[in-house]
Amino acid sequence: MKRRNFIYLSGxxxxxxxxxxxxxxxxxxxxxxxxxxxxxxxxxxxxxAALTVAKAKGASYADIRIGRYLNQAIxxxxxxxxxVANAESFGVGVRVLANGCWGFAAGNTVTKEGVAKIAxxxxxxxxxxxxxxxxxxxVQLAPQKGYGEVSWKTPIxxxxxxxxxxxxxxxxxxxxGEAMKGGANFVNSTLFSINEQKYFASTDGSYIDQDIHRIYxxxxxxxxxxxxxxxxxxAALSMPCGMGYEYLTPSESEKVQGVVTRYKKRYDMIExxxxxxxxxxxxxxxxxxxxxxxxxxxxxxxxxxxxxxxxAHPTELDRVLGYEANYAGTSFLSLEKLKSGNFHFGxxxxxxxxxxxxxxxxxxxxxxxxxxxxxxxxxxxxxxLTNFQAIRDQAHIIGLDHSQGCCYAQSWDDVQFQRMxxxxxxxxxxxxxxxxxxxxxxxxxxxxxxxxxxxxQQRYNFQxxxxxxxxxxxxxxxxxxxxxxxxxTNQEFWNSLVAVCDERDYRLGGAFNDGKGQPSQSNAxxxxxxxARFNGVNVINTKRKIG
Amino acid sequence: MPxxxxxxxxxxxxxxxxxxxxxxxxxxxRGNDGGNIRTALNAxxxxxxxxxxxxxxxxxxxxxxxxxxxxxxxxxxxxKVVRRAEELAQLAPENPERxxxxxxxxxxxxxxxNEKTAAITPESRAEMVAKSLEVTKAANLQAAxxxxxxxxxxxxxxxxxxxAYEKTSDVTFTVTTRNxxxxxxxxxxxxxxxVSKLDTASATKVASQKAxxxxxxxxxxxxxYTVILEPVAGAYMMENMFRFDARSAEEGRSFLSKRGGxxxxxxxxxxxxxxxxxxxxxxxxxxxxxxxxxxxxxxTYWIQxxxxxxxxxxxxxxxxxxxxxxxxxxxxxxxxxxTSLEEMIKSTERGILVSRLWxxxxxxxxxxxxxGLTRDGTYYIENGKIMxxxxxxxxxxxxxxxxNNVEALGKxxxxxxxxSYRSYLIxxxxxxxxxxxxxxxxx
Numbered sequence: 002m003k004r005r006n007f008i009y010l011s012g013x014x015x016x017x018x019x020x021x022x023x024x025x026x027x028x029x030x031x032x033x034x035x036x037x038x039x040x041x042x043x044x045x046x047x048x049x050a051a052l053t054v055a056k057a058k059g060a061s062y063a064d065i066r067i068g069r070y071l072n073q074a075i076x077x078x079x080x081x082x083x084x085v086a087n088a089e090s091f092g093v094g095v096r097v098l099a100n101g102c103w104g105f106a107a108g109n110t111v112t113k114e115g116v117a118k119i120a121x122x123x124x125x126x127x128x129x130x131x132x133x134x135x136x137x138x139x140v141q142l143a144p145q146k147g148y149g150e151v152s153w154k155t156p157i158x159x160x161x162x163x164x165x166x167x168x169x170x171x172x173x174x175x176x177x178g179e180a181m182k183g184g185a186n187f188v189n190s191t192l193f194s195i196n197e198q199k200y201f202a203s204t205d206g207s208y209i210d211q212d213i214h215r216i217y218x219x220x221x222x223x224x225x226x227x228x229x230x231x232x233x234x235x236a237a238l239s240m241p242c243g244m245g246y247e248y249l250t251p252s253e254s255e256k257v258q259g260v261v262t263r264y265k266k267r268y269d270m271i272e273x274x275x276x277x278x279x280x281x282x283x284x285x286x287x288x289x290x291x292x293x294x295x296x297x298x299x300x301x302x303x304x305x306x307x308x309x310x311x312x313a314h315p316t317e318l319d320r321v322l323g324y325e326a327n328y329a330g331t332s333f334l335s336l337e338k339l340k341s342g343n344f345h346f347g348x349x350x351x352x353x354x355x356x357x358x359x360x361x362x363x364x365x366x367x368x369x370x371x372x373x374x375x376x377x378x379x380x381x382x383x384x385x386l387t388n389f390q391a392i393r394d395q396a397h398i399i400g401l402d403h404s405q406g407c408c409y410a411q412s413w414d415d416v417q418f419q420r421m422x423x424x425x426x427x428x429x430x431x432x433x434x435x436x437x438x439x440x441x442x443x444x445x446x447x448x449x450x451x452x453x454x455x456x457x458q459q460r461y462n463f464q465x466x467x468x469x470x471x472x473x474x475x476x477x478x479x480x481x482x483x484x485x486x487x488x489x490t491n492q493e494f495w496n497s498l499v500a501v502c503d504e505r506d507y508r509l510g511g512a513f514n515d516g517k518g519q520p521s522q523s524n525a526x527x528x529x530x531x532x533a534r535f536n537g538v539n540v541i542n543t544k545r546k547i548g
Numbered sequence: 549m550p551x552x553x554x555x556x557x558x559x560x561x562x563x564x565x566x567x568x569x570x571x572x573x574x575x576x577x578r579g580n581d582g583g584n585i586r587t588a589l590n591a592x593x594x595x596x597x598x599x600x601x602x603x604x605x606x607x608x609x610x611x612x613x614x615x616x617x618x619x620x621x622x623x624x625x626x627x628k629v630v631r632r633a634e635e636l637a638q639l640a641p642e643n644p645e646r647x648x649x650x651x652x653x654x655x656x657x658x659x660x661x662n663e664k665t666a667a668i669t670p671e672s673r674a675e676m677v678a679k680s681l682e683v684t685k686a687a688n689l690q691a692a693x694x695x696x697x698x699x700x701x702x703x704x705x706x707x708x709x710x711x712a713y714e715k716t717s718d719v720t721f722t723v724t725t726r727n728x729x730x731x732x733x734x735x736x737x738x739x740x741x742x743v744s745k746l747d748t749a750s751a752t753k754v755a756s757q758k759a760x761x762x763x764x765x766x767x768x769x770x771x772x773y774t775v776i777l778e779p780v781a782g783a784y785m786m787e788n789m790f791r792f793d794a795r796s797a798e799e800g801r802s803f804l805s806k807r808g809g810x811x812x813x814x815x816x817x818x819x820x821x822x823x824x825x826x827x828x829x830x831x832x833x834x835x836x837x838x839x840x841x842x843x844x845x846x847x848t849y850w851i852q853x854x855x856x857x858x859x860x861x862x863x864x865x866x867x868x869x870x871x872x873x874x875x876x877x878x879x880x881x882x883x884x885x886x887t888s889l890e891e892m893i894k895s896t897e898r899g900i901l902v903s904r905l906w907x908x909x910x911x912x913x914x915x916x917x918x919x920g921l922t923r924d925g926t927y928y929i930e931n932g933k934i935m936x937x938x939x940x941x942x943x944x945x946x947x948x949x950x951x952n953n954v955e956a957l958g959k960x961x962x963x964x965x966x967x968s969y970r971s972y973l974i975x976x977x978x979x980x981x982x983x984x985x986x987x988x989x990x991x
Contacts, residue, residue: 082641105596109619126670130592133674135681137591187799225800230807232800232914324588326692326733327724330906333990335730416594455907455942457921459990462942464919466911486911486919488942488986519586519694541985545915547803547948548817 035071035087035162038198041210045150048202051095051116056204058124060097060104062142064203064371065120067093067111068413071196073162077173078189079181085166092413095123100131101139107414143396143404145373147206153367154212156360157245161194161216164246172249173220176274180222183278186232190220190274193241193513195525199370207372215363215525216248217241217513218270224281233284233483235277235468238302238450239268241513241525243365257506259435260471260478261449263302265508266361280469287481290470292542296445297487297535298438303467304426305510305528306451311491312346312353313424313528315460316380317407318389318399328519330458333491334386339399344386347495350533352427353381355390357406362423362527363511368406370417375406380424384495392419411522418518425509425529429501435532438502445473446485446540451510453486464488466543484544494535502531550579550599550699551666554713557703560603560621565707567630570607570637572649574706577603582698583670585677590690592677597670607633608649611642645864650842652709660716660834665743666699668719673697676721676748683752684725689759691752693723697743704842712838718971719743720964724924725755726991733991734758735904735924737780737964739971741834758903758925765937765991768928770984774899774955776892776929777979779963781902781922782882783972787965788908789916789947790824790880792850794859798869803916803948804856811859818854818951821885825849826877832962833973835879843875850877854951884975885957892956892978894932900941900984901927901934904966916946921988940991941984953980 048065055063070090076083092109093116104127108119130136161169173190180188197213218239225232242248244266251269256262261276262269299307314320315332323331338344357364357375368374371393379387393404410417439447450468457463470482489497511527552560557577564575579601586594604617607630614636618629677695684691697719705711720739726732736755740746777785789803797804797811804812827847828835838844841863849857860876861869893901903925911917922940929935958976965972 081644103594105594107596126595129670129674130595133592133678135587135592135674135678137589137593187801223801227800227807227809230800230805230914232805322589323690323692323726323730324593326588326690326726327694327722327735330990331730414598416596418594453909453911453919455909455919455921457940457942457988457990458906458923459988461990462921462940462986462988464911464942464944464986484912490989520584520696539986541944543911543917543944545912545917545946545949547915547946548812548815548952 034089039069041200044200044210045202045208047111047113047116048200048208050113051093051120052202052204054117055095055097055120055124058121059128060099060124062098062204063095063120064201065093065095065116066370066410066413067200069198070412071162073194075166075169075173075192077170077177079177079187080174082170085170090412093119094410094413094416095120096416097123097127098140098142099124099127102127102131102136103140104128104130105416140394141397143393143402145205145393145404147203148209148372149206150208152210155214155243155365157214158247159245161214161246162196172270176220176270179271180274180278183275184224184282185222185278186225187223188220193217201368201370201372203372205372209368209372211367213366214245215241215243216246218249218268220274220277222274222277222281224285226285231285233281235281235284236450237270237277238263238273239270240302240510241363242361242509242511242527243363244361260447261469263300263449263508283481284483287483289544290482290485290540290542292540294537295540296442297538298442298445298447298473299533299535300447300449301508301530301532302450302510303448304530304533306454307465308424308426308528308530309512310454310456311460311463311494312381313421316389317419317421318391318395319419321389322398325517329517333459333461336399339386339389345384346381346386346492347384348498349383350429350498350501351381351384351495353424354378354427355380355422355424357422359423359527362509363513363525364423364527369408370410371404371408373404373406373408375422378405390419390421395419409524411524415522420517420524421526423527423529426501426533428504428507428531431503433500433502435502435506438500438532438534439473439478440476442473442534443475446482447471447473447478461490463491484542485540486543487538487540489538494538497535497537498533499536500534502533504531506531550581550601551701551715552577552579557701557713558705558711561703561705564603564605564626564630565705567627568607568707570609570634572608572707573630574606574649574704575603576702576704578700578702580698580700582696583673584694584696585673586694587677587681588692590681590684595670603629605629605633607637608646609637611644611646612637612640613643613646614640647863647867649706649708650710653712653842653844655712655837655844656829658714658716658834658837659829659831660714660741662717662742665697665717665719665741668697668743676746680723680748680752683749683756687756689725689727689756691723691725693721695721695748710842712842714837717741719746720969721746721748721751722964723752723755725752725759727759731991732759732762733924734762739962739964762925762937765939767939767987770941770986772981772983774896774978774980775982776889776896776899776901777977778903779961779974779976780966781905782977783963783974784905784908784965784967785918785950786947787968787970787972788910788918790877792859793876794861795865797859803914804859812856813859814856816855817948818851819954820854821954821957822851822854822951823849823883824851825881826879827881828878830879830881830973833879833881833971839875839878841875843873845875845878848874848877881973882960882975884960887956887958887978889958889976892958892976893929893934896929896978897931899929900938901929906966911944916948917944918946919944940988942986942988943983944985945983950979950982955980
């Protein structure tokens with residue numbers, strides 16, 4: 002990386018008058034600093050200093066996370082670079098158990114003395130809660146073996162932070178140019194790159210050094226029809242993923258051809274924005290949907306969000322228990338429904354698996370944020386609820402003797418808590434292509450890409466929009482529809498799942514910033530599926546006029 | 549160090565500016581000091597204390613700008629951050645939208661700071677939470693809640709002589725009360741500049757009463773109903789509309805865009821009873837007295853008697869359009885009326901009382917159509933009386949359409965949006981023909 006290449010474009014348009022939340026954004030840094038790492042021996046010494054103090058002050062368990070979080074954002078509009086920002090956040094979070102209560106403290110004085118003070122504060126917080134008798138039931142931790150000194154790295158081919166900024170800017174501006182050439186009125190494009198350098202150590206004897214990468218290219222094309230006073234947009238069909246810059250190297254073998262091209266492990270941004278520009282114009286001219294019952298054929302670029310909201314969130318154990326009741330809500334699922342062993346979430350075609358070890362996914366890690374090696378587990382098998390997502394202090398509640406490795410904190414200064422792993426619908430076992438699936442639909446809508454989404458606080462009633470809606474009549478796509486949203490209740494919807502295409506169509510979608518907790522934290526997570534068919538779903542028309 | 553006085557901040561910013569060699573330089577400083585307690589199942593689940601301070605420098609050569617930030621404050625570090633911003637600026641491409649920095653402006657003193665709120669400690673937070681938990685334990689209910697206080701100072705100065713400073717403090721408390729079986733639920737939200745106004749026990753009592761009165765909710769058909777929106781519901785419904793941006797309207801991609809081009813400025817878009825303004829000097833909901841461009845903020849009407857009165861213009865867009873810049877709102881206040889909640893209920897033949905809304909998302913930005921659900925206390929009204937609790941509804945409605953259907957307004961109350969955690973001053977509203985599209989079994 003040539004330093005000047007970065008400097009040439011950095012800081013553009015970054016007005017400093019209103020500072021962003023520095024603790025969240027980190028401090029802006031040069032590209033070269035982004036490529037530096039902290040010596041693992043230094044991190045171990047710091048970790049030992051903190052853990053020793055925590056134990057000496059009375060902690061029965063302690064862990065420390067030394068985190069260095071790098072974010073790079075490149076933001077463009079039409080032919081202009083609005084911002085290029087490299088941000089770094091570096092600091093230490095210490096979590097302890099003392100007198101049966103959790104305590105947490107964090108700071109960015111990353112010296113032996115600094116981390117010792119942080120550990121001391123964490124123990125003081127735990128003891129204060131215990132003394133005030135507002136700590137609740139004493140914490141019960143599932144056993145976890147220490148792994149000793151180990152390391153893990155996202156298997157990327159090209160570190161995005163090593164790619165010259167100019168190359169990335171050129172890509173985005175070329176994409177914008179294609180949109181404007183194609184008749185777009187406005188276009189915004191962005192590229193976000195994340196590198197989490199996380200060191201975890203605990204009194205169990207683990208010293209885990211991880212280097213985690215995620216990338217997210219996106220754009221939005223807007224087409225306006227001033228005479229009608231109408232405008233339509235189409236966002237990228239890219240997906241955020243746990244990959245390096247190689248994701249942005251187009252490959253024919255990773256394209257899914259059809260009514261619009263979709264992408265697997267390689268993304269062609271230029272091709273997608275050309276298609277998006279055409280699609281935005283088509284949307285402005287398309288006919289408004291007739292409300293009623295339709296068979297829905299849902300592409301993985303759309304279905305991931307439905308899985309996220311209707312399956313992944315309600316199977317989080319902390320929601321089931323009521324920990325999110327004041328904010329993100331609870332769950333329609335319960336411990337009793339799980340224990341019954343016969344709670345039918347969906348049809349027999351519904352097989353849902355949780356994992357954090359799927360290559361290319363956003364949740365892919367070697368160890369979670371309490372030092373647990375994640376494993377793959379079933380959540381729903383042939384339609385029946387089989388498990389919840391749990392961490393170390395929850396495992397005993399569902400009769401497990403081990404954590405399921407679902408613990409995550411968005412940064413070193415946030416306490417780690419239960420967050421969803423990748424949660425995915427498994428492909429059908431019988432050979433079935435998308436074309437064959439569409440051929441069997443008499444009256445349906447094929448939905449590609451995610452749009453608006455809303456679900457109630459117990460995850461029963463939902464409404465989803467999308468990017469592109471294609472009308473299916475008698476087994477054929479006959480045109481584009483507009484103003485489409487579908488509403489259903491959770492179990493009713495999953496029980497209407499009649500077919501899932503086979504593994505040839507399996508793709509990942511994902512959420513780059515999924516919010517939960519108070520104060521709210523973000524988590525990145527992928528959801529995989531093949532195209533799936535849901536029969537007889539209620540579709541509404543969302544067209545309204547104001548004034 | 550997190551909270552600096554005006555004099556301390558000014559001295560530090562002057563020192564940083566003295567290192568500048570650029571055409572223009574702007575320095576801003578911000579510090580936060582605060583903490584929080586989160587509860588679930590009638591116990592503390594997490595608690596934290598956060599203190600941060602940071603400084604940002606923007607250096608400008610012509611239309612080229614570079615920014616750098618730092619959180620070390622020795623002289624060498626301060627000079628280093630200025631040099632870095634200058635280095636970045638010299639190598640940056642020109643930004644055609646870059647405006648020259650403003651010279652000195654006159655800012656009235658902000659009224660956002662309160663000593664008592666700034667003096668909140670982990671112990672006083674614990675006491676406030678303990679009082680809330682006493683209420684739920686006595687009622688045999690379970691609380692999940694969140695209490696957070698923040699004290700912030702912000703200061704800016706530039707090489708053209710602009711200087712602005714303000715200090716703010718606030719405290720928010722939200723609580724959801726449920727029974728162990730999870731078959732009932734109630735909610736309350738409070739936010740104040742002055743912590744002495746916060747009574748966590750009385751707020752929890754309101755949430756508990758809501759929960760207890762929500763038992764055995766009945767299902768009724770979705771459709772168009774007269775609704776009475778309590779302020780917390782109204783705020784969350786309307787906040788998607790509180791961006792009165794001229795640029796997006798003139799570009800044709802806003803609900804304020806006019807068919808055939810132009811904006812709806814000056815048009816009557818809502819009911820006569822609707823007046824929405826911002827006022828940094830409102831004592832109940834004080835706001836920032838200057839914006840990110842260094843412009844002073846004062847009382848500005850956005851909607852007056854239903855008419856679009858002002859759109860916000862950045863300095864760049866105002867220059868391009870040949871108009872005076874209009875800074876965007878730093879707070880939002882909606883004028884109310886004299887109708888009490890009880891009178892609204894009494895005058896309703898058939899309607900729904902809505903305590904809280906949830907998971908509101910944009911369906912169509914052109915009409916501002918939103919979808920979302922009711923939550924934590926939804927009741928059926930018939931012949932002027934609350935008859936029984938009802939199951940929750942999903943709605944599909946636009947706040948613009950809704951504000952054309954206003955029947956009555958009550959006294960504005962300070963309230964918190966459920967999701968953005970922003971505070972607003974909003975009246976309870978009685979609205980006709982509000983569109984519910986389906987039922988939800990969620991509690």
